[in-house]
Amino acid sequence: MLQLYRGIDMTAPRDKLGRPVVVVTGMGIMTSLGAGKADNWAKLVAGESGIRTITRFPVDGLKTTMAGTVDFVSVDPFSSTGLSERMAELVTLEALEQAGIGAKADFPGPLFLAVAPVEVEWPQRRELGRAVGSQDFTYDDLLRISGGGKYSAYHHRFMFGSVAAHLAETFGTKGSPISLSTACASGATSIQLGVEAIRRGETDAALCVATDGTVNPEALVRFSLLSALSTQNDPPQAASRPFSKNRDGFVMAEGAGALVLESYEAATARGAKILGVIAGCGELTDSFHRTRSSPDGKPIIGCMNKTLADAGMTPDQIDHINAHGTATPENDKMEFNTTSAVFGEFAQKIPVTSNKSMVGHTISAAGAVEAIFSLLTLEHQRIPPTINYDNPDPTILFDVVGNKARDARVTAVMSNSFGFGGQNASLILTREPA
Amino acid sequence: MTDAASKPGQTEVWITGIGLATSLGEGLDANWAALQEKRINVDEKGFAPYIVHPLMPVTFDSQIPKKGDQRQMEAWQRIGTYAAGLALDSAGIKGNKDILSKIDMVVAAGGGERDLNVDTGVLTAEAKGANAPGFLNERLMSDLRPTLFLAQLSNLLAGNIAIVHGLGGTSRTFMGEEVAGADAARIALSRIASGESDIALIGGSHNGERKDLMVLYEFGDFNLKDEFAPVWARKDHAGFALGSAGAFLVLESKAHAQARGAKPFAKLSSVVADLARRKQPGDMAATLEKLWTKLPKREGKGAIISGATGAEPATSEERGFLKGHADVPVRSTGTMFGHTMETQFPLGIALAALSISRGALFPPNDSTGTEIEMQGAPTQIVVVGAGHWRGEGMALVEAVS
Numbered sequence: 001m002l003q004l005y006r007g008i009d010m011t012a013p014r015d016k017l018g019r020p021v022v023v024v025t026g027m028g029i030m031t032s033l034g035a036g037k038a039d040n041w042a043k044l045v046a047g048e049s050g051i052r053t054i055t056r057f058p059v060d061g062l063k064t065t066m067a068g069t070v071d072f073v074s075v076d077p078f079s080s081t082g083l084s085e086r087m088a089e090l091v092t093l094e095a096l097e098q099a100g101i102g103a104k105a106d107f108p109g110p111l112f113l114a115v116a117p118v119e120v121e122w123p124q125r126r127e128l129g130r131a132v133g134s135q136d137f138t139y140d141d142l143l144r145i146s147g148g149g150k151y152s153a154y155h156h157r158f159m160f161g162s163v164a165a166h167l168a169e170t171f172g173t174k175g176s177p178i179s180l181s182t183a184c185a186s187g188a189t190s191i192q193l194g195v196e197a198i199r200r201g202e203t204d205a206a207l208c209v210a211t212d213g214t215v216n217p218e219a220l221v222r223f224s225l226l227s228a229l230s231t232q233n234d235p236p237q238a239a240s241r242p243f244s245k246n247r248d249g250f251v252m253a254e255g256a257g258a259l260v261l262e263s264y265e266a267a268t269a270r271g272a273k274i275l276g277v278i279a280g281c282g283e284l285t286d287s288f289h290r291t292r293s294s295p296d297g298k299p300i301i302g303c304m305n306k307t308l309a310d311a312g313m314t315p316d317q318i319d320h321i322n323a324h325g326t327a328t329p330e331n332d333k334m335e336f337n338t339t340s341a342v343f344g345e346f347a348q349k350i351p352v353t354s355n356k357s358m359v360g361h362t363i364s365a366a367g368a369v370e371a372i373f374s375l376l377t378l379e380h381q382r383i384p385p386t387i388n389y390d391n392p393d394p395t396i397l398f399d400v401v402g403n404k405a406r407d408a409r410v411t412a413v414m415s416n417s418f419g420f421g422g423q424n425a426s427l428i429l430t431r432e433p434a
Numbered sequence: 435m436t437d438a439a440s441k442p443g444q445t446e447v448w449i450t451g452i453g454l455a456t457s458l459g460e461g462l463d464a465n466w467a468a469l470q471e472k473r474i475n476v477d478e479k480g481f482a483p484y485i486v487h488p489l490m491p492v493t494f495d496s497q498i499p500k501k502g503d504q505r506q507m508e509a510w511q512r513i514g515t516y517a518a519g520l521a522l523d524s525a526g527i528k529g530n531k532d533i534l535s536k537i538d539m540v541v542a543a544g545g546g547e548r549d550l551n552v553d554t555g556v557l558t559a560e561a562k563g564a565n566a567p568g569f570l571n572e573r574l575m576s577d578l579r580p581t582l583f584l585a586q587l588s589n590l591l592a593g594n595i596a597i598v599h600g601l602g603g604t605s606r607t608f609m610g611e612e613v614a615g616a617d618a619a620r621i622a623l624s625r626i627a628s629g630e631s632d633i634a635l636i637g638g639s640h641n642g643e644r645k646d647l648m649v650l651y652e653f654g655d656f657n658l659k660d661e662f663a664p665v666w667a668r669k670d671h672a673g674f675a676l677g678s679a680g681a682f683l684v685l686e687s688k689a690h691a692q693a694r695g696a697k698p699f700a701k702l703s704s705v706v707a708d709l710a711r712r713k714q715p716g717d718m719a720a721t722l723e724k725l726w727t728k729l730p731k732r733e734g735k736g737a738i739i740s741g742a743t744g745a746e747p748a749t750s751e752e753r754g755f756l757k758g759h760a761d762v763p764v765r766s767t768g769t770m771f772g773h774t775m776e777t778q779f780p781l782g783i784a785l786a787a788l789s790i791s792r793g794a795l796f797p798p799n800d801s802t803g804t805e806i807e808m809q810g811a812p813t814q815i816v817v818v819g820a821g822h823w824r825g826e827g828m829a830l831v832e833a834v835s
Contacts, residue, residue, distance in 0.1 A: 060568025061575060117588040117609065119546035120650055122570060128649070129557030136558060139550045139645050143484075146652035155654030156823065160544060160588075161610030165824045168709050176707035176825060178617050179610040181543075181588045189606060193621070200628045221574040222583035285539070285605040287596040290506060290584050299602065420584070421593025423605060 013264045013433060015279070016312035019199040021433045025272040026099025026260030028091030029372045031359040032068030032253055036094055041376050044384040045405040049237035049358050051251050057217055064229040066236030067215045068253025068360030081118050083213030085163045087256035088113070092171055092209055099260035099272060101205060102172070109203040111173035112193040113164045114186030114210035116364045120158050121216060124151075163211070173207055183419030184324075185283070186210055187257060187367025188427055192281040194261045204266035210368035211256035220252060226291060228328060240361075241388040242325035242354035243332050243400050250326040253360025257368030264433055276375040277430045279412065280311025286422030292330065293418065297338040300424050304342040304414070307426035313412065315343040318350060318428070320383060320408065322374045322415040323398075325354025326361055331418065336396040351408055352398040357387045367417040371427055374413040378431045382407050447626045448691045448698035448834065449787040451525025451684030453517040453637070456771050456781070457487035457677055461520060462788055464490075469785075469796035474770060476662050476675060477643075483659040486642050487677035487772030492516060498598050508547035508585035509678075511594050514639025517680025518595045521635060525684035526696060528599070533694075535602040538631045539595065540622045542614035542638035542776035543607050545588035548646040552577045591639060601635065612741065613707055614638070615779030616819050616827020620705035622685050632690040636683050638777040642676030651676070656745045656822055665744035665768040666753065666804040672746040674822060677772020681781040698834045699787035704729050707827040718751040718820060723758065725828040726816070732830070734813035737795045738764045739786050741778035745822040752820050753804060762816075763808035769799055779819040779827055786815035786831035 013021045029036065032050025033043040043050075050068045059065040073090065075082040102108045125142075128151075132141045156162055164177035182189040187210035194206030223229045230239040230249035241247040267274055284306060286299035293300060308315065323335055340347040355373050362369050377383055382405055389402035412430045417423075454461065457475040458468035468475075477488045494512055497519030498504050504512060522528040527537075556573050584590050589607040596605060606621070608614040618636045625631040641647075651657050651674075658673030665674075685702060706728045710721035738759070742752045756764055767774075767782050774781060789795045795812050798805030813833040820826045 058567035058571065060566070061572035062568070063575075115609070117545045117586070119548075119586075120646070125553060126557065126560065129561060132561070135561045137554070137561070139554050142554075142557070143645055143649050143652060146649045147655045147657075149655060151653040152655070153653075155650065155656070158650055158653075159611055159823060161613065161821075161824055164610060165709060169711060176613055176617055176620075176709050176827065177610075178608055178621070179614070181607045181609055182605065183587065183589050193606075196625065196630065200624060200630070202624070217571050218574055218578075221571065221578060222586075224575070225578060225580035226583060283604045283606075285592075285596050285602055287600055287602050290590060290593055290597065419589070420587065421589045421605070422596050423589060423593075 021264035022195045022198045022261050022278045023264050023267050024259050024275045024375060025101065025262050025267050026095035027275060027372045027375060028094030028258040029369060030070060030087050030091050031255035031362065031369060032070055033359055035090065037376060044358060044373065045382055047385045047387045047403060049387060051236045051239055051360050053236050062220060063224050063231050064220060065233045066239055066251065068251060069215045070213065070254040079121050079157060080214040080216050081157060081163060084115055084211040085166055087213055088163060088167055088209050088211035089170060091256040091258040092167060095258035095260050101260055105172040107171045107173045107207055109173065109205035109207060110175045110197060111164060111168050111177035111207045112190040113167060113177060113179050114190040114364050114368065115163050115179050116212045116214045117181055118158055118160045122218060124154050167209065181364065182423040183421050184363055185367055185417035185419040185423040185425040186364040187369060188417040188425035190368060191259060191278060191371055191427060192283065192425065195278050195281050198261060198263050204263050206261045208261055208368065209258045210365040212362050212364040213254045215252050215254055223252060230327065238388050240327050240357045242327040242357050242386050243393055243396050243398060244389055245391045245393045247327040247329060247332060249328050250356065251360035253362045255359060255362035255365045255369050257365055257372045259368060276378055277433050278427060279430045280307045280428035282307030282310050283425040286424060291420050293334050297334055297341060300338040300418060301341045303424040303426050307428055311428040313428060315346050318412050318414050320377060320410045320413045321350055321352045322370050322413055323352050323354045324416040324418045325356050327356060332396055336398055348397045349399060351383050351401050351406060353383055353386045353401040355384060367425060370415050371429060374415045374429045377413060378410050378429065381410055445627045445629060446688040447623055447702050448686050448688055449683055449700050449702055450686045450691050450696045450698055451521040452699060452784045452787060453521030453524055453682040454784055455492050455513055455517045456679040457490055459490045460492045466788060466792065469770060472797060472799045478662060484648055484657045485662050485675040487675055488643055489513060489678035503598050506581055506584060507594055510547055510639050510641040511585060511591050513641060513678060513680040514591045515594045515598050517639060518635060518637065518682040519599055521682035521684050522599055533633060534600050537601055537603040538625065538634040539592050539601060539605045540618040540634060540636045541592040541607045542618040543588040543591045543609060544776055546586045547644065549582060550645060610825060611775055612778055612819050612821035613825025613827050614776045616705060616707045619779065619783060619829060620707055623702055623705050626685055626687050633686045636685060637681050637780040639680035640678060640774040640777045642678045642772055642774065647676060658744060664800045665742050665749060665766045666800050666802040668744040669750060672744060674743040674745050674768065674773035677774040679771055679774040679777050679781060681777050681784050683780060683784055699791040700831050701834050703830040703832050705829040709824060710826055718748060718826065719755040721826050722752065722755040722820060725826060729816065729828060729830045732814045735810055736762050736814045737808055737812045738762050738816050738818055739782045740764055740766050741782050741819040742766055742768050743773045743822040744768055748820055748822055756804065763795060764805050765796060779817065782817035782819060783829055783831060786817050789815060790831060790833045
């Protein structure tokens with residue numbers, strides 16, 4: 001791939017800022033709605049919910065008993081990290097098949113993986129507890145019996161880099177794979193890293209994957225203790241209510257998304273079908289609070305403005321917003337206020353939807369999952385609905401695509417992701433190179 | 435392209451700030467003095483039979499003035515937020531709102547610091563017969579501190595640094611053990627070199643005094659037990675001694691640094707990284723050799739700062755690679771600071787920059803002959819970081835000419 005280092009080639013298609021145009025040539029997706037683009041898209045535009053009562057583990061004693069779990073993928077022995085890995089593998093296969101790039105186990109570029117932080121999980125911890133073989137013991141006793149090779153597979157399983165290493169070896173990505181977390185913006189960040197690597201001319205292609213399979217008791221309890229989750233358990237399908245007056249939190253969910261990014265030049269040179277363009281990326285840190293946005297919304301406003309500038313676009317050129325739309329009381333209000341500050345009068349005219357009403361919040365995967373849904377929206381010229389939108393919040397004056405999908409002329413979508421730790425990231429996706 | 439390399443050359447990138455809080459002390463002078471005196475701080479009793487390099491106590495208040503902020507963090511985040519503050523001080527940009535509002539942060543982080551009492555309480559209750567379906571749920575709902583989650587999340591090290599020090603640029607957290615530290619430096623360098631960024635804060639922190647981490651590494655029999663020895667002398671008694679440390683660096687384009695009158699410790703010329711398959715003996719050594727040849731040509735007075743862990747077979751593989759460069763003086767951060775995981779690579783870059791700026795490599799501390807004396811001032815130091823299980827990284831730190 002030395003030809004990539006040719007320096008500036010003025011004949012190559014460049015964006016308004018003189019950088020290589022970055023296109024998408026393959027996509028793979030999995031959510032609680034199902035596996036693959038076709039199934040997900042059909043259910044998404046039909047307004048189906050993937051949220052159901054959790055059956056993976058007992059829910060007794062929990063305030064929130066539903067989630068968007070991916071129960072149709074089997075992993076043995078089960079672990080959240082194992083599920084994340086398996087989903088990532090499956091969506092990558094789908095994306096690579098569509099892109100038709102490289103050879104089997106020989107992807108011609110780096111891997112950027114958004115993955116939930118990894119840690120030893122309760123099934124394994126309980127196995128250790130049982131292995132001590134007494135009724136009263138200390139943590140030192142657990143430590144004492146952990147060695148000797150009996151649990152060596154758990155070391156590999158619970159390395160932070162294990163999922164990326166597995167994907168890199170399976171698909172033959174090049175170089176050091178990056179595992180990243182920017183909380184709920186992770187999926188968007190993985191795409192941004194891929195876009196930047198191509199724009200810098202380091203590679204012609206990048207594999208951007210985001211996965212999250214962490215619906216387990218402790219993860220649910222953690223979000224519950226922060227009062228972030230909806231407790232409208234019955235019926236579970238109605239729990240996620242973005243932009244509604246009676247929204248009360250997000251719904252945890254699992255899923256994965258994979259995108260093959262390429263320079264426009266490389267994609268067209270090999271005759272690949274172009275599925276869309278990553279026209280702009282932006283991120284901006286909020287240093288106000290660990291879990292809350294700055295009340296003035298300035299970091300989110302700045303993030304959206306940076307993304308528009310990165311795409312060389314103005315607010316009037318965006319004709320759909322795929323919102324972060326978590327359905328927490330604070331997020332949705334903040335998202336409307338900040339969008340209004342950036343888009344002015346257009347904020348109330350641009351159709352807005354939240355995929356989370358149906359698939360829940362896929363956390364580390366959300367940015368990629370929703371970027372893929374945005375690209376499918378561009379492809380089908382049809383905006384998936386925000387379901388459970390029966391009681392609109394009168395202070396959120398978005399044109400929400402409520403309950404029924406809407407046919408629309410869509411040329412440019414902004415997809416937003418905001419996360420704990422002040423993480424804000426936005427993407428602008430378009431059909432054709434500008 | 436068989437591995438990802440940051441492209442050097444377009445813009446010179448300087449290291450203008452270093453923040454260190456380690457088992458040897460706080461700040462550059464204390465760490466440098468301990469290195470000169472070959473002083474190693476190990477605790478062989480507190481976690482016996484396991485050995486750790488405990489953090490030399492610091493007054494967190496001086497960098498994290500609000501007690502409320504300190505309470506929202508666990509030790510690994512406090513150490514990192516503290517060291518990040520030292521780096522900003524060192525670069526002379528602490529409190530400089532103009533610069534901090536645009537600084538790009540790339541942090542290498544682990545996470546997951548657990549409440550051992552909660553874990554042990556659940557497991558012993560279950561051993562005594564608690565088996566109701568909702569038992570675990572109820573205990574976690576009642577026993578976990580609501581804010582503990584925020585002290586466990588990997589990206590909340592960066593989040594805390596942003597909150598405490600007022601950083602408002604971008605923030606990315608890389609995970610993946612040792613090589614995450616190399617990748618953080620690689621991506622930040624690429625972004626500055628290509629003009630995407632002017633200035634970045636990179637680094638990591640690690641609390642090695644954690645039994646939950648020891649359990650994880652004990653699964654693979656990686657913990658050093660019973661007796662301390664320099665990493666090169668552990669072949670028949672392999673393992674790493676976890677170390678506590680925070681290491682942060684301010685990287686800056688030469689033009690940006692000169693415009694504000696900042697002086698460099700050194701320049702970061704290149705960072706390369708790869709993922710050896712490590713299926714066959716020699717795989718990892720071959721990858722290190724490949725990375726070595728990918729670094730820009732070196733003709734100056736060179737040295738190597740290695741992050742070798744002491745774990746096998748990785749350490750023997752790395753020694754095999756080093757044998758091919760036996761004329762180059764080697765120093766091991768693992769011997770002096772313990773294994774600080776994601777922090778080891780930024781720590782290596784920090785010590786390389788410090789050695790160059792102070793005109794001398796710190797002395798060897800090794801009984802095997804792997805580390806040899808060096809006379810004169812090093813001008814080019816290669817930082818080597820090979821993970822105990824996966825991931826290889828290398829950086830070239832050079833004197834500013």
